[in-house]
Amino acid sequence: MQKKPTYEELEQRVKESEKEAIRRKKAEEALRKNEKRLKALLAELAAKNEELDSIVYRVSHDLKSPIVTIDGFVGALREDFGDVLSEDGEKYLRYISDAARKIELLIKDLLDLSRIDRLTQKKREFPFARLVKDALEALQLQIKARGIVVNIQEDLPVIYGEKRRLARVLDNLLINAIKYIGKENPSPRIDVGVEEQDGQKVFFVRDNGIGIEKKDFDKIFQVFQRLSSAKKQVGEGTGIGLTIVKRIIEHHHGGKIWLVSEPGKGSTFYFTLKKRGLEHGL
Numbered sequence: 001m002q003k004k005p006t007y008e009e010l011e012q013r014v015k016e017s018e019k020e021a022i023r024r025k026k027a028e029e030a031l032r033k034n035e036k037r038l039k040a041l042l043a044e045l046a047a048k049n050e051e052l053d054s055i056v057y058r059v060s061h062d063l064k065s066p067i068v069t070i071d072g073f074v075g076a077l078r079e080d081f082g083d084v085l086s087e088d089g090e091k092y093l094r095y096i097s098d099a100a101r102k103i104e105l106l107i108k109d110l111l112d113l114s115r116i117d118r119l120t121q122k123k124r125e126f127p128f129a130r131l132v133k134d135a136l137e138a139l140q141l142q143i144k145a146r147g148i149v150v151n152i153q154e155d156l157p158v159i160y161g162e163k164r165r166l167a168r169v170l171d172n173l174l175i176n177a178i179k180y181i182g183k184e185n186p187s188p189r190i191d192v193g194v195e196e197q198d199g200q201k202v203f204f205v206r207d208n209g210i211g212i213e214k215k216d217f218d219k220i221f222q223v224f225q226r227l228s229s230a231k232k233q234v235g236e237g238t239g240i241g242l243t244i245v246k247r248i249i250e251h252h253h254g255g256k257i258w259l260v261s262e263p264g265k266g267s268t269f270y271f272t273l274k275k276r277g278l279e280h281g282l
């Protein structure tokens with residue numbers, strides 16, 4: 001049988017539970033305060049992000065007109081003084097034009113990056129195969145010119161998402177696969193398909209091109225990051241393509257993107273998409 005608590009013991013227990021109640025109240029208050037502070041910080045961050053975004057947009061937009069001026073005057077110089085220009089003079093004009101092209105490309109890409117979050121489209125269901133075919137059609141000339149064999153898996157599923165943005169994902173991945181297929185690749189090949197991994201549909205774009213070292217896997221998704229191996233390939237780039245792809249997959253579709261690659265063997269870029277009905281909170 002249990003011993004009945006004495007009066008002192010009961011009093012002690014009451015005191016302890018009062019102390020516990022005060023402790024709990026204080027902890028709750030501290031939590032509430034932290035929550036408030038966090039919310040304020042998040043709001044500040046969102047505002048700063050928006051501001052930065054609109055600066056990028058404005059600056060890139062405003063830089064377009066000086067480029068037009070540069071091009072115009074390079075053209076005028078050639079036209080009016082072309083006969084008297086020495087070989088060196090003509091070479092310098094070419095350097096100016098090339099630099100202007102580079103700035104133009106950079107502006108286009110920066111505008112693209114800042115636009116990615118602007119034009120939201122309603123999500124809907126559509127066949128993944130359609131997306132692949134449309135993207136490949138637009139890239140046909142480049143694929144032919146490099147003699148690349150493209151293999152599209154049959155029976156591709158219907159997917160759920162924003163068609164325009166997902167077209168962009170595929171476009172960027174395919175352009176990379178083509179661009180980095182390797183100048184001396186004896187049998188250039190690209191595969192597009194889907195496979196099941198841990199009960200989830202995983203889409204992929206695979207190439208047998210120059211490949212990427214493991215240490216660079218994270219780096220290539222960061223803005224303006226191009227590997228030295230890429231700079232030796234034909235075709236230019238700003239290092240924005242994969243930043244856009246990652247943003248679309250993760251931020252706009254709640255999916256994941258990663259790669260498996262080995263230098264000299266090729267790369268496979270994988271991505272997942274959230275199923276319809278599971279995309280809340282995006």
Ligand SMILES: Nc1ncnc2c1ncn2[C@@H]1O[C@H](COP(=O)(O)OP(=O)(O)OP(=O)(O)O)[C@@H](O)[C@H]1O
Pocket residue numbers: 109172176177180207209210211212220221225226227228229230231236237238239240241242243267
């Ligand atoms: N399929 C690939 N094979 C090998 N390297 C790749 C592949 N895709 C991307 N890379 C590497 O990752 C870098 C970043 O790719 P990303 O698409 O972001 O930029 P980019 O292709 O250089 O320029 P752009 O802004 O025109 O897309 C590339 O410069 C290249 O070094």
Ligand SMILES: [Mg+2]
Pocket residue numbers: 172175176237240241242
């Ligand atoms: Mg690219």
